Amino acid sequence: RPRRGSGNGMVAGFTPKRLEAACLGAVLGLAAVLRLWQLEANGFGTEYYAAGVRSALQGGALLFYNSFDPAGFISLDKPPVAFWIQAAFAGLLGFSGWAIHLPQALAGVASVALLYRLVRQPFGRAAATIAALLLAIMPIAVAIDRSNNTDSWLVFFLLLAAQVALRGRGLSLVVAMALLGIAFNVKMLAALVCG
Numbered sequence: 001r002p003r004r005g006s007g008n009g010m011v012a013g014f015t016p017k018r019l020e021a022a023c024l025g026a027v028l029g030l031a032a033v034l035r036l037w038q039l040e041a042n043g044f045g046t047e048y049y050a051a052g053v054r055s056a057l058q059g060g061a062l063l064f065y066n067s068f069d070p071a072g073f074i075s076l077d078k079p080p081v082a083f084w085i086q087a088a089f090a091g092l093l094g095f096s097g098w099a100i101h102l103p104q105a106l107a108g109v110a111s112v113a114l115l116y117r118l119v120r121q122p123f124g125r126a127a128a129t130i131a132a133l134l135l136a137i138m139p140i141a142v143a144i145d146r147s148n149n150t151d152s153w154l155v156f157f158l159l160l161a162a163q164v165a166l167r168g169r170g171l172s173l174v175v176a177m178a179l180l181g182i183a184f185n186v187k188m189l190a191a192l193v194c195g
Contacts, residue, residue, distance in 0.1 A: 052076040053095070053148075114159040154183055
């Protein structure tokens with residue numbers, strides 16, 4: 001059995017790849033538990049946004065308009081992309097607080113994974129694991145990811161845009177700018193915070 005420090009790159013029977021996968025899996029598991037545990041206890045969250053999702057389920061024109069009310073008279077105070085995602089989940093799973101909070105929780109877990117990938121290449125596994133862990137347990141990130149506010153999707157699309165931009169090959173910058181445009185349609189000028 002290989003011993004620690006024997007020079008073969010193994011620690012307690014783990015190869016570096018397995019150890020990395022185990023650490024990342026543990027961080028993502030923790031992120032998922034913190035975001036999904038008793039998610040239904042949040043009710044409908046911000047009822048103003050929940051009403052917009054309910055209106056969106058009543059017709060394509062209301063969905064496109066990002067309508068607050070079923071008459072299509074008033075639109076929500078944010079761009080529509082995050083609410084379209086919530087409406088898609090509510091359409092598939094039924095309109096409930098859990099269904100409209102679930103996409104943000106999943107976006108939060110995905111953001112932890114994206115941050116890991118962004119940090120790993122330039123700074124290594126240890127730094128990437130620490131960065132991902134900090135995002136996974138940061139109280140404000142957990143709270144926002146357990147709500148129906150749009151910030152979870154903003155962070156997700158900004159991290160995705162950064163990852164694509166850092167490839168720097170061919171159409172990568174065009175795709176990154178398109179993702180930044182989607183982020184803009186999640187929360188307007190807040191998307192330009194990365195600039």
